[in-house]
Amino acid sequence: MTINRAHALRLGVNIDHVATIRNARGGGFPDPVRAAKLAEGAGADGITAHLREDRRHISDGDLDRLMDELVVPLNLEIAATDEMLEIALRHKPHAACLVPEKREERTTEGGLDAIGGHNHLKPYVDELTAAGIRVSLFIEPDPAQLDAAVALGAPVVELHTGAYCDARQVERRDHLARIVAAADHAERVGLECHAGHGLTFDTVTPVAAIPSIVELNIGHFLVGEAIFGGLESAIKRMRALMDQARAETGGAKSA
Numbered sequence: 467m468t469i470n471r472a473h474a475l476r477l478g479v480n481i482d483h484v485a486t487i488r489n490a491r492g493g494g495f496p497d498p499v500r501a502a503k504l505a506e507g508a509g510a511d512g513i514t515a516h517l518r519e520d521r522r523h524i525s526d527g528d529l530d531r532l533m534d535e536l537v538v539p540l541n542l543e544i545a546a547t548d549e550m551l552e553i554a555l556r557h558k559p560h561a562a563c564l565v566p567e568k569r570e571e572r573t574t575e576g577g578l579d580a581i582g583g584h585n586h587l588k589p590y591v592d593e594l595t596a597a598g599i600r601v602s603l604f605i606e607p608d609p610a611q612l613d614a615a616v617a618l619g620a621p622v623v624e625l626h627t628g629a630y631c632d633a634r635q636v637e638r639r640d641h642l643a644r645i646v647a648a649a650d651h652a653e654r655v656g657l658e659c660h661a662g663h664g665l666t667f668d669t670v671t672p673v674a675a676i677p678s679i680v681e682l683n684i685g686h687f688l689v690g691e692a693i694f695g696g697l698e699s700a701i702k703r704m705r706a707l708m709d710q711a712r713a714e715t716g717g718a719k720s721a
């Protein structure tokens with residue numbers, strides 16, 4: 467079942483780092499599925515989770531429970547591997563976001579190479595799509611990568627906002643300009659455009675104001691803020707900042 471909250475800009479809450487805290491000690495708490503259910507209640511339009519090859523975030527058991535218990539759509543982040551394809555086809559989440567994955571990285575550093583990786587990625591995009599799973603590609607805000615996503619037949623791209631978020635104030639403007647240009651390009655070439663990685667209360671507004679972006683996926687910062695004021699309050703504040711940014715630009719594009 468899908469909840470349509472009719473937000474012009476959807477918020478996907480990434481619960482991976484609730485699992486990271488649990489995994490630091492083993493055992494069962496904090497429970498990422500409980501966090502996902504709380505996020506649903508607090509205004510998340512979807513839940514995002516990354517089943518990594520090394521299972522350092524959510525586990526296979528968490529995925530089973532997310533599929534059973536969520537009311538909002540699940541966006542499952544996976545690497546383009548046969549193991550992950552088999553798991554996605556078995557669970558059939560609403561969406562699968564293909565991400566690059568390196569065992570030694572601390573987080574997803576940089577986007578997929580949809581140009582050089584065309585031949586590798588194509589069968590994964592095709593099989594997921596044939597199973598009715600909406601495929602998105604996590605890519606850098608680069609028009610050539612967007613064109614490559616079109617060539618792959620992916621209906622959605624998620625623009626990596628990490629460089630924008632990590633940049634110092636002066637350079638941030640250039641990174642934002644790249645995101646704006648890429649989102650415009652996505653609209654021109656018929657791709658649904660999402661964005662995410664590293665977004666915080668301080669960096670979300672300019673990205674949320676881009677009318678052709680219809681979904682933001684945010685996790686690490688929200689889980690961190692939850693320590694200080696609770697997860698519900700962090701999600702509500704993020705939701706309010708997104709809505710305010712979108713209202714101010716008059717971008718009432720429906721997702």
Ligand code: PXP
Nearest residue numbers: 574604662663664683684685686
């Ligand atoms: N989108 C994608 C594709 C991701 O891989 C991640 C997490 O790595 C996020 C969004 C959320 O990033 P963050 O946890 O930094 O908010």
